[in-house]
Amino acid sequence: MMMAHRIAVPPVDNKPSGKALPFIPAPASDHPENAVDASTCTVYPGLCTEAGEHDDHSNHSNRVLADDGSLILDIGFVSLSGDEPHEIVYLRNEDFEPSQVRAKTAELRRLLDLADAMADELMAARQPQA
Numbered sequence: 001m002m003m004a005h006r007i008a009v010p011p012v013d014n015k016p017s018g019k020a021l022p023f024i025p026a027p028a029s030d031h032p033e034n035a036v037d038a039s040t041c042t043v044y045p046g047l048c049t050e051a052g053e054h055d056d057h058s059n060h061s062n063r064v065l066a067d068d069g070s071l072i073l074d075i076g077f078v079s080l081s082g083d084e085p086h087e088i089v090y091l092r093n094e095d096f097e098p099s100q101v102r103a104k105t106a107e108l109r110r111l112l113d114l115a116d117a118m119a120d121e122l123m124a125a126r127q128p129q130a
């Protein structure tokens with residue numbers, strides 16, 4: 001037995017116009033979860049930041065900056081088409097095959113946890129003794 005789902009069907013103009021009706025999608029503002037920018041990449045939607053028609057894909061917009069604006073860490077990806085298609089994820093100046101990334105990010109997580117632990121110990125040591 002099929003489950004009965006209530007589906008909102010927009011009102012239909014039944015007056016014959018003699019013209020084919022265009023498909024008019026609901027405005028993205030009605031369904032932000034489905035919003036698709038006109039420039040959204042069709043190969044890596046939500047990941048690639050290239051706009052318009054493109055064959056090579058990338059995202060270079062993820063970075064952590066110091067207070068003075070200098071770069072601490074940036075990550076991104078490049079996917080090149082052409083004679084030798086190639087995909088890499090980079091962490092700062094190092095390129096990785098996608099299958100290699102998790103091993104290196106695990107290492108970074110351990111390092112960042114260590115930074116947290118060091119900061120915690122330093123702050124605890126600075127507390128006035130009771």
Ligand SMILES: [Zn+2]
Pocket residue numbers: 041042043044048049050054056057058
């Ligand atoms: Zn793309």
